[in-house]
Amino acid sequence: VLTRRGLLGAAGAAGLAVGAAGGVFGRAAAGDDGAAPSLGAASVPFHGVHQAGIVQNQQSQALLVAFDLATGATRAGTAALMRRWSDSAARLAEGRPATGHENQIALDAGPCSLTVTFGFGASFFDRTGLAAARPEALAPLPDFPDDAIDRSRSDGDLWVQICADDALVAFHALRVLQQQAAGTASVRWQMSGFSRSPGATARPMTTRNLMGQLDGTNNPRASDASFAAKVFVPAGPADPAWMSGGSYAVVRRIRMLLDNWENLPVDRQERVIGRRKSDGAPLSGGTETTAVDLARQNPDGTLAVPADAHIRVAAPAANSGATMLRRGFSYHDGFRADGAPDAGLLFIAFQSDPLTGFVPVQRKLAGADSLSRFLRHEASGLYAVPGGAAPGGYVGQALLE
Numbered sequence: 198v199l200t201r202r203g204l205l206g207a208a209g210a211a212g213l214a215v216g217a218a219g220g221v222f223g224r225a226a227a228g229d230d231g232a233a234p235s236l237g238a239a240s241v242p243f244h245g246v247h248q249a250g251i252v253q254n255q256q257s258q259a260l261l262v263a264f265d266l267a268t269g270a271t272r273a274g275t276a277a278l279m280r281r282w283s284d285s286a287a288r289l290a291e292g293r294p295a296t297g298h299e300n301q302i303a304l305d306a307g308p309c310s311l312t313v314t315f316g317f318g319a320s321f322f323d324r325t326g327l328a329a330a331r332p333e334a335l336a337p338l339p340d341f342p343d344d345a346i347d348r349s350r351s352d353g354d355l356w357v358q359i360c361a362d363d364a365l366v367a368f369h370a371l372r373v374l375q376q377q378a379a380g381t382a383s384v385r386w387q388m389s390g391f392s393r394s395p396g397a398t399a400r401p402m403t404t405r406n407l408m409g410q411l412d413g414t415n416n417p418r419a420s421d422a423s424f425a426a427k428v429f430v431p432a433g434p435a436d437p438a439w440m441s442g443g444s445y446a447v448v449r450r451i452r453m454l455l456d457n458w459e460n461l462p463v464d465r466q467e468r469v470i471g472r473r474k475s476d477g478a479p480l481s482g483g484t485e486t487t488a489v490d491l492a493r494q495n496p497d498g499t500l501a502v503p504a505d506a507h508i509r510v511a512a513p514a515a516n517s518g519a520t521m522l523r524r525g526f527s528y529h530d531g532f533r534a535d536g537a538p539d540a541g542l543l544f545i546a547f548q549s550d551p552l553t554g555f556v557p558v559q560r561k562l563a564g565a566d567s568l569s570r571f572l573r574h575e576a577s578g579l580y581a582v583p584g585g586a587a588p589g590g591y592v593g594q595a596l597l598e
């Protein structure tokens with residue numbers, strides 16, 4: 198199970214330092230003086246082999262933003278922007294003020310587990326004269342059946358994922374990065390997401406999505422032998438070499454048809470997913486962490502996990518081993534003209550290659566998954582997320598220098 202605590206341990210094992218205050222969850226236990234643990238002091242280092250904001254479990258706030266480079270932006274100008282952004286992200290992750298453009302929005306707060314993750318869209322390579330360096334894995338995602346994609350809220354030259362356990366800290370980082378981009382890049386689209394607040398549940402748990410399901414149970418675990426190969430581009434003989442330690446992020450804004458969903462009785466909702474709502478246990482039996490038994494039959498001979506259940510159709514076993522690390526956030530942007538909530542999932546999946554990860558799975562889901570009747574994919578992006586920066590360096594340096 199991808200519990201926050203479990204991930205922390207795994208992140209440590211993968212050589213990813215996590216702040217002394219306990220990183221993303223766990224939060225340092227109450228001190229000897231009985232003081233409450235400080236959520237604000239928790240920090241996730243910006244520097245490392247991989248960028249921050251991938252293996253750590255979701256913080257409570259997420260701001261996703263895409264930028265387009267200004268006409269005439271140069272490779273050197275873009276490199277300078279990535280250096281400014283990386284310097285700021287590293288400072289803010291330590292709870293230090295940004296250089297220039299410091300607006301006091303996050304004054305008084307600690308880093309609150311802030312992570313800033315940078316990615317490059319396919320169009321980035323044309324705009325910077327680097328078309329020959331564009332990875333094959335960044336080929337545009339195909340159109341899937343029933344997609345309703347708004348291109349103005351999709352794609353973009355640069356993608357930034359800002360996550361923190363405090364909304365002011367996250368907004369502060371967004372403003373700093375936007376101001377530092379002035380003249381080089383401007384905002385193309387922005388989306389806001391949220392997840393469980395730390396401490397909201399009595400013990401660390403898999404978070405729920407807006408359909409009320411435990412979401413994230415069967416994510417790959419960092420302790421799995423194949424985890425690094427499935428999520429990260431290999432170090433060493435990476436193709437292309439500048440993506441060593443990097444990953445590919447698929448971002449989909451998926452609206453949930455909540456009025457239809459909530460009209461469905463709970464037992465039917467459970468058959469749509471293939472897991473119990475209350476505790477996330479698979480319908481084949483056991484508890485949330487019990488392995489799913491896809492062959493299991495009910496006494497009447499029907500499949501315990503129905504043929505069109507989401508977890509059956511999406512399972513790696515049904516998709517030639519296709520695996521991705523899902524790290525999505527809920528969103529709610531008010532109500533549509535018909536009164537339905539404009540709400541759903543900002544689906545974010547990290548993988549070493551989308552052509553063997555997201556693409557085959559989504560192709561199958563779009564046709565065969567009974568959950569898809571309750572969803573509309575409304576925006577889409579695919580980004581190359583380079584490996585992490587070393588202190589003094591910046592994200593994307595191996596490509597841009």
Ligand code: HEM
Pocket residue numbers: 406408410411412413414415416449451453470472489507508509511512513521541542544555558559562572
């Ligand atoms: C599993 C919900 C979209 C891939 C699950 C589970 C839930 C869920 C509740 C079971 C718990 C878990 O293992 O996390 C949703 C919702 C979606 C959505 C509400 C849209 C709003 C997608 C998409 C993909 C995907 C677009 C990939 C193309 C998976 C995979 C699993 C999974 C691979 C694990 C299956 C296994 O047990 O091996 N999802 N999902 N999901 N989902 Fe989704």
